[in-house]
Amino acid sequence: MIITNTVNLDQNNLIYLYCLTASPYVQINLTEDLNIYSIESNRLFITVKNVSENEFSEDNIKKNLSNEAWLDKQVRDHISVIGKIMETETVLPFNFGTIYKSEESLKQFVDKYHVDFFKTLKYLENKxxxxxxxxxxxxxxxxxxxxxSKNISDIESQIISSSPGKSYILGKKKNExxxxxxxxxxxxxxxxxxxxxxxxxxxxxxxxxxxxxxxxxxxxxxxxxxxxxxxxxxxxxxxxxxxxxxxxxxxxxxxxxxxxxxxxxxxxxxx
Missing domain, CATH: 3.30.70.600 (Ribosomal protein S10)
Structure with a gap:
């Protein structure tokens, strides 16, 4: 099932980015429902989900980064989603915690760099x-x-055949x-x-x-x-x-x- 951008955003929702592909997001098998969908811009598709400002506003995400359990789960989810999409698509992954406040600003970003994005997707194809x-x-x-080590082997041979005094000196040299x-x-x-x-x-x-x-x-x-x-x-x-x-x-x-x-x-x- 192909999912396009049918989610209505409200003022409390931020857009969390996973990756960019040349094809729309296709439903993948995840351990939990993350409400993932895709936004199209200039024939490119950005896989995203909506997140709350309570967790992902600039101030709150900084606080949550110190929460080890929260961070571990979020990073694992991020890598898992991208990994699933990689099974069928060439991806340009976004870093964990990449957030846009509006669909309009996200599309402006993609439109600005779409030529580079296409070139990079082509380069990474089948790799x-x-x-x-x-x-x-x-x-x-x-x-x-x-x-x-021949150097160590030679010193050990000298130690065996040397007097006690010289053996002691050679032993120190060996350790050095x-x-x-x-x-x-x-x-x-x-x-x-x-x-x-x-x-x-x-x-x-x-x-x-x-x-x-x-x-x-x-x-x-x-x-x-x-x-x-x-x-x-x-x-x-x-x-x-x-x-x-x-x-x-x-x-x-x-x-x-x-x-x-x-x-x-x-x-x-x-x-």
């Missing part, structure tokens, strides 16, 4: 955004450092260079992994590394990248990822591939 994160387990690499060796190993392996993944991508972006608190993991993040992949190459991406996970598991590298995600990273607008 998906995937995330690749690489974490390092330093405990595991330290356990295998003498196998992975372990951190550098670990970083060198991870940098080298990360480059190798990244090079293999790039072979199936149209574009990529390197993103800011997330702290342990944000990632929710004990292991340190050493790569945070996003790839734009043609649909025909998704299976290749997953196969390469599976191979890399096995290949680098024993040295403490953990590769996490997730997607598809709304293509925020690769939206190209001239303005």
């Amino acid at each position: 998906e955004e995937w995330s690749v994160k690489i974490y390092c387990d330093k405990i595991k690499i330290i356990e295998n450092i003498s196998i992975l 260079i372990i951190a550098k060796e670990i970083n060198d190993i991870y940098n080298s392996c990360s480059r190798q992994i990244f090079t293999k993944l790039k072979t199936v991508g149209e574009e990529y972006r390197l993103n800011t590394l997330l702290s342990n608190d944000v990632s929710g993991r004990d292991e340190d993040m050493i790569v945070n990248a996003t790839f734009l992949i043609k649909n025909e190459n998704i299976e290749n991406l997953e196969n390469i990822s599976d191979q890399l996970i096995i290949e680098y598991k024993n040295i403490g590298l953990i590769l996490e591939l997730t997607g598809p995600w709304p293509p925020y990273t690769f939206i190209k607008l001239t303005n």
Whole structure:
């Protein structure tokens, strides 16, 4: 069932934006009724819902952002709706909490940038955004450092054949260079992994590394990248990822591939 803009707005309603497509919103299966519909402007369709000023006025949304339970539910709903639409449509996603006060102002915005929107939709057609994160387990690499690092292996050989005094000095030297060796190993392996993944991508972006608190993991993040992949190459991406996970598991590298995600990273607008 296709839903067009048949909802009457009253003065207390704001317009919450999900995404922009080249086709009108089609009813999707959601866990709850969010009263979603589409607004047409210049042959483009904006998937929206009406929201209350009590929650989404500029002042109230700032207050609600500190409410963890409210924020978690709203963000999950936002991503879920866009994800469902992505199953059948190419989308330009809006950020969570993008609000317009009137249909008129929304249409003015779309009309102003409709050429860029069409170009970007065309560019993103039959492509998906995937995330690749690489974490390092330093405990595991330290356990295998003498196998992975020739410098460490050489020092350990010298320690075994040296006098107690020299062994002590070499032991201190070994401890001093372990951190550098670990970083060198991870940098080298990360480059190798990244090079293999790039072979199936149209574009990529390197993103800011997330702290342990944000990632929710004990292991340190050493790569945070996003790839734009043609649909025909998704299976290749997953196969390469599976191979890399096995290949680098024993040295403490953990590769996490997730997607598809709304293509925020690769939206190209001239303005």
